[in-house]
Amino acid sequence: MSADALLDALDPDQREVAVALRGPVCVLAGAGTGKTRAITHRIAYGVRTGVYRPGSVLAVTFTAKAAGEMRVRLRDLGVVGVQARTFHAAALRQLGFFWPKVVGGAPPRLVEQKAPLVADAARRLGLAVDRVGVRDLAAEIEWSKVSLVVPDEYEKAVEAVGRPIPAGYDAQAVARLLTAYEETKAERGVIDFEDVLLDLAGMLVQRGEIAEEVRAQYRHFVVDEYQDVSPLQQFLLRQWLGGRHELCVVGDPSQTIYSFAGATPYHLQTFAQDHPRATVVRLVRDYRSTPQVVSLANRLLAPTRRAGGPQPLQLIAQRPDGPDVRYVAYADDEDEAQGVAHRVARLVAEGVPAREIAVLYRTNAQSEAFEQAFAASGIASQVRGGARFFARRDVREAIVLLRGAARATADDQSMTEAVRDVLRTCGWAERAPESRGAARDRWDAMQALVTLADELEAERARGGTRATVADLVAELDERDATQHAPTVDGVTLASLHAAKGLEWDAVFLVGLSEGLVPFALADTDAELAEERRLLYVGVTRARARLELSFAAARAPGTRAVRRRSRFLDGLWPQGDAPVGRGRGGARTGGATGAGRGGAGLDERVEPHPGVVDGLTRWRRRTADELGRTTTSVLSDAAITAVARRLPTSLAELGQVAGIGARTLGSYGLELLVVVRDSAADGASE
Incomplete structure (x- = not known):
């Protein structure tokens, strides 16, 4: 494929990414906007034009699947030799190569599970631990290491960020455990995954000749999912760069869902400040999801926009209209599992491949009911994150x-x-x-x-x-x-965290009740904001069909004390879907923002002239940018109707005649801003 052909395959925003071959470059890419396409074409274009040598490019991401997909796409574009790896895979390879030169002998054995080491270290300190305690303490060790928090600073660090201490322990005990864990590990002659990054970064800092050898090899860096980098990963990245700026980062702050593990969007959000000459490109054209799904995703983040601070990207749907988003309230968890299995069976009968259907939930413990329901229905399923x-x-x-x-x-x-x-x-x-x-x-x-x-x-x-x-x-x-496994045919059952980076034709978001979404332990504003982003990630996994549900009771015959997630307030259709029992027997609500006609509006109300003018100017400008006719963007009748009603929310805008789900999903928030500003300008004259 020629260099020109590579660019011809991209939209204008993606093309802007591809031709920005010299760093620093920051790509703010919303869900489904073709970020992998943009960055692989950028690499391929750089190779085709002679700016890059394939072997001088290191592209790092966070999952083996994403790295594997990147390699496949580059291979399809005729580019071989580019290193596309996870942070750990890239670091492990370099550490294994340089260890004999720097330390001598083979590198220490890498342990995949911390649990035995944590249990041993706890026993040395006389700390009582059970299976849950070991798991929680292992997670705390990982957080401290990726956050570059040493044992002596642990107490101050957790207090500063408001991080809860594992139940049953105090900060001093955990700090002592951090030291005992490192001692236990050293005695056994092993390292853990965090040590791979720490040891390599330390090697590059202390041995200038090793650092120069690495920097001579890799001259151009691409970091995907940059909103999820930890302080440790950022520190290693700086050592790889060595003060250079040949860096392209890609991410979306609205998809930051791993803060509990040390990930932070800080470096993505401050990239332009740290690199004043950076090229910043926004990818907002959503090619994955229908306007109905995109509309819900945008509206879900609306409270975040109103809260101030970094504004989330507003996606613009590119696909044709699809089915309405469905909302279902079930009597209990068993009813929900059976109802979802029944709905999935219908989709499979209609020709939707089982592998293109997913059931997503907040906690892994929720999978069992759905596994049983699918088995009873004869539907193949697989739990993501199960046996490798x-x-x-x-x-x-x-x-x-x-x-x-x-x-x-x-x-x-x-x-x-x-x-x-x-x-x-x-x-x-x-x-x-x-x-x-x-x-x-x-x-x-x-x-x-x-x-x-x-x-x-x-x-x-x-x-x-x-x-x-x-x-x-x-x-x-x-x-x-x-660990880039081929796809096994069957409905995917996965936690919302495990679903990150994936997509399906049909997605069922289940268990959307208070205590689960948001999770009961989320107390602070930051934790609640992350729970909202987690639901946003779930919504944006769906290409065409999306169904949201919750169960009013935990078990049949128990009290219906649950209420739906607060995140769905204003999104769930008016008049909650009533609870019903039986095989998918709960009645459903319709799609948000799908109303027509503007019932109850007095048609004799004169349209606001300033709003008419403002909307007309906005329509002309938008049509010119998209290369479309003005009426295909927004009809004259819709402008008049909006100027009569003067909506102040997406819900109100969705009730205006002529404003369909596609318009609402693509331009809803822009239209509200135009209405607000135009009406305010008219009032001040």
Whole structure:
């Protein structure tokens, strides 16, 4: 693909990102706005124009899946040699390379679980710990290390940020545990994941020749999900840069949902101040979701806009209208699980693939009811964050057989045929088992390998080459190393945190009651704001279908004491959906902002002339920017109706004749600002 063709595939904002080849560059990218497309095309354009050498680019992100997707997209664009890795994967590779030179011998063994070390350190101090205590203390150790808080400063640090101490312990006890944990780790000769970043950063600070070698290798950096960087990651990034400014960061403060683990949007929000000459680009065209979903997402963040401070991005929907957002109140948790399973079964019957459906909840404990409901309904499901795909024994055995087949497959046999022949010996068949259980789980895993083989063959065919079984094995080895598992067919069950970075055709947001969303332990304004952002992330995972629900009671026959989440006040349709029992028997509310006609408005009210003029000027300006006709942006009748009603909220605007869900989702807040300012200007004359 030529350099010009790379740019032709982008919208104007994405193109602005792609041509900004010299840093510093800050991309504020809303959900579904094509940020990965923009930054991969930027890298590819830099390589095509000779500004970048592929090997001099290091792109870091936060999940192995995102890094894997970036590598695949770059490969599709004809770019190979760019390092796209997570922070930890990139640091681990460098640490392993330089350790023999700096320290000597092999690096210490990396432990994946802190629990045994934490329990041992606690026993040394005489601290009573159970399983929950060990988990909480391990999380606190991680937070202190990624926040660059040393044991002597722990008490002051938690007090300064208002961080709650793990239940059953005081700050002094946790501070002593931090020291004991490091001592225990040193005695065993092991390091943890945080040490990978700390040790590499320390090595770069102390050994100038090592730092120069790294900086000579990597001259251009891209950091995705920059709103989630921790102080430790930012410190390592500074050592990689060494005072240079060849940095492109991408993120969205409205998707900061890991503050409890040390992530902070501070560096993203202050990037322009720290880099006064930075190019700042905003991506707000949402290509993922329908106007109905985008409208709800924008309205969910409206209180954040009114609160002042950094303003969240307002998404502009690019897709055609879709189904209304559904709102359902169920009698109890069991009823909710059965009702959602019933709705999912209907979608699957209508042709929506099960893998394109997700059920998202606040806590992992909520998954069990839905797992049982789907099993009873005969619907395949998978819990995201469960057993790792490549750790499964059946998957490991299948890869061993594929590795052997790579050496024995005849040249004239297609790769996909050879893969199917091998996997038939591992429990795969053309048709899935009708019953659920271990056999179906095994088949689902094998089918994921078949699907990956089909995708790889199609990809290579587009490039004019022929895929082999050896190519598939190499792809699986790379995915195993980065934990970029292929997709298993089935409805995804995931926590809202685990859903970050993913998307589905249909999303069910469940359990949206007070105490869950926001979570009961969220007390401060900052914690409540993060809970709102978490719900926003859930909403923006949906492409076309979105359903929000809560249950009034926990169990059948118990009192209906729950109320829906406060975040849905003003968004849930007027007159709460009444609670019903049975298989999805609860009645539903309609879509927000879908009203028509402006009932009760006296048509004899004269439209405000200043608002008419203001809206007309705004319409002309917007039409020119988008290259559209003025009436396609906003009709004359809609301008008149808005100028009569003078709405002050999105809910009021949605009731105005001529203002549909697409207009509301794309321009709602802009229109309210025009109405407010134009009316104020007229009043002051």
